Amino acid sequence: MGLLLYHGGTVCDDSFNITAAHAICKVMGFEGALQWFSGSKWSIQVQFDVLINHVKCPLPIWSTCGYINGNCGHHEDIFLTCSIRTSSVFRLVDSSGNTMISEGQKGLLLHNEGTVSDQHFNMKAAQAICKVMGFENALQWTQGQRWKIQQAYPILTENIMCPLSDWSSCNYTDSHATDHTTDVFLSCLGTRSTFSLVDKRGFTVSGSQEFLLLHNGGTICGNAFSNNSANAACKDMGYSGFKSWRVGPSWGNYRISLDNMNCTEGKFSTCKYTTSHDCEHGNEIFISCDSCCSETEEEESSVFRESTTKRKEVNEAEVNLTIGILTLACTVLVALLVKKNAQIDEILKSIKEIKNVRCKTSAKHTQT
Numbered sequence: 001m002g003l004l005l006y007h008g009g010t011v012c013d014d015s016f017n018i019t020a021a022h023a024i025c026k027v028m029g030f031e032g033a034l035q036w037f038s039g040s041k042w043s044i045q046v047q048f049d050v051l052i053n054h055v056k057c058p059l060p061i062w063s064t065c066g067y068i069n070g071n072c073g074h075h076e077d078i079f080l081t082c083s084i085r086t087s088s089v090f091r092l093v094d095s096s097g098n099t100m101i102s103e104g105q106k107g108l109l110l111h112n113e114g115t116v117s118d119q120h121f122n123m124k125a126a127q128a129i130c131k132v133m134g135f136e137n138a139l140q141w142t143q144g145q146r147w148k149i150q151q152a153y154p155i156l157t158e159n160i161m162c163p164l165s166d167w168s169s170c171n172y173t174d175s176h177a178t179d180h181t182t183d184v185f186l187s188c189l190g191t192r193s194t195f196s197l198v199d200k201r202g203f204t205v206s207g208s209q210e211f212l213l214l215h216n217g218g219t220i221c222g223n224a225f226s227n228n229s230a231n232a233a234c235k236d237m238g239y240s241g242f243k244s245w246r247v248g249p250s251w252g253n254y255r256i257s258l259d260n261m262n263c264t265e266g267k268f269s270t271c272k273y274t275t276s277h278d279c280e281h282g283n284e285i286f287i288s289c290d291s292c293c294s295e296t297e298e299e300e301s302s303v304f305r306e307s308t309t310k311r312k313e314v315n316e317a318e319v320n321l322t323i324g325i326l327t328l329a330c331t332v333l334v335a336l337l338v339k340k341n342a343q344i345d346e347i348l349k350s351i352k353e354i355k356n357v358r359c360k361t362s363a364k365h366t367q368t
Contacts (some may be wrong), residue, residue: 001035003042004078009051012072013038021080027113030082032060040075055271059097061112061152067293090133092186095147104139108147114156115183116158117175118143125170131204131238134192137165143182158182166239167206175333194268195233202253208243210288212250218257221279222247231266241266242262245276245287253355256284305307 021033092107
C-alpha cells in the first residue's frame with residue numbers, strides 16, 4: 001500500500017473506482033490492483049498538492065481514462081495496493097484487456113502497454129517474445145484488426161527483428177502508426193516458467209546480463225545454490241545455461257520464495273528445495289544466462305556445422321581427385337612426348353643412314 005502520486009501530486013478519490021485502480025497499477029508495471037482506499041493517513045501528505053480529481057476509466061487501460069485538476073482536501077487522497085509485477089514488458093490480452101496466461105490461446109500482443117505492428121515480425125521474434133513471457137516457444141502469430149479494444153491502446157512498437165529466438169538478440173523501433181490492422185496476435189506453447197529475471201524497476205528482462213532471479217514472484221536464497229542450480233534456472237527460462245551467478249542483497253520488496261535449491265543436474269526436475277526459509281535479505285541470487293542460443297538453435301547450429309564439414313570433406317575429395325587426374329594426364333603426356341622424341345630420333349637416325357648410303361653410292365659411281 002502506498003500514497004498514489006501523479007506527477008508529484010496526490011490523486012483525489014472523486015469518481016475513483018477499482019477500474020481506475022487497475023489502469024493505474026498496470027501503467028506502473030503491475031498485473032493489476034488489489035485494493036484502494038482514501039483518507040488522511042500520513043503527515044507527509046500535506047507536502048504535496050492535490051493534482052488531479054475525477055479519474056474515470058471505462059476500461060482498465062490508462063489511455064482510456066480521463067480526469068480534471070484536483071480541487072479537494074488531503075482527506076480524499078488515494079492510497080493504492082497493486083499486485084505483483086507483470087512477468088514481462090510483454091503480455092497477451094483477450095478482447096476485454098485481461099492478461100492471458102494459458103498456452104495455445106491467441107491474444108493481442110502488448111509491449112509496454114501498446115500494441116506491436118507486424119513490420120519485419122517473424123517466427124524468430126514470436127519465439128523470443130513467448131520465451132521472455134515465460135513460455136517454451138511460439139505456436140503461431142497473425143495480424144489484423146479483430147477486437148474493439150485494440151483502439152484503446154497506442155501502437156508503440158514496430159520493426160522487431162531477432163536473429164535468434166532470444167529477446168536479447170532483438171532490435172525494434174518506436175512506432176507512430178495509427179492503423180491497428182497491422183497489430184500482432186500471438187499464441188505460445190509450453191508451461192510458463194516459474195523463474196524470471198527482474199531489473200531494479202521490477203520489470204522482467206532477458207538473461208544476457210546479471211539480474212535478480214525470482215521464482216513465482218519471490219527471490220531465491222543462496223543456501224545450497226550451485227552451478228547445477230544456476231543451469232536449471234536458466235534452462236527453465238529457455239536459455240542454454242548460465243554464464244555467472246552471485247549472492248547479494250535484492251532490490252525491491254520481494255518475499256523469499258525458495259531456499260536450499262539443491263540440483264543434482266542442470267534440470268529443474270532434479271532439484272530439491274524448500275519454500276520455508278531461514279534466510280535474510282542480502283543472501284539472494286543474481287544470475288546471468290547464456291543468451292547465445294537455445295538448445296534447439298544449438299542443435300540447428302550443430303547440424304549446420306556438420307553439414308558444412310561434410311561439404312568441406314566432399315570438396316576436398318573432389319579437389320584431390322582432380323589433382324590425381326591432372327597428374328596422371330601430365331604423366332601420360334610426358335610419356336607420349338618422350339616416346340615421340342625417341343621415335344623422331346630413330347627417324348632422324350634412319351635418314352642419316354640413308355644419306356650415308358646414298359653418299360657412298362655416289363662416290364662409287366664417280367670413281368667408275
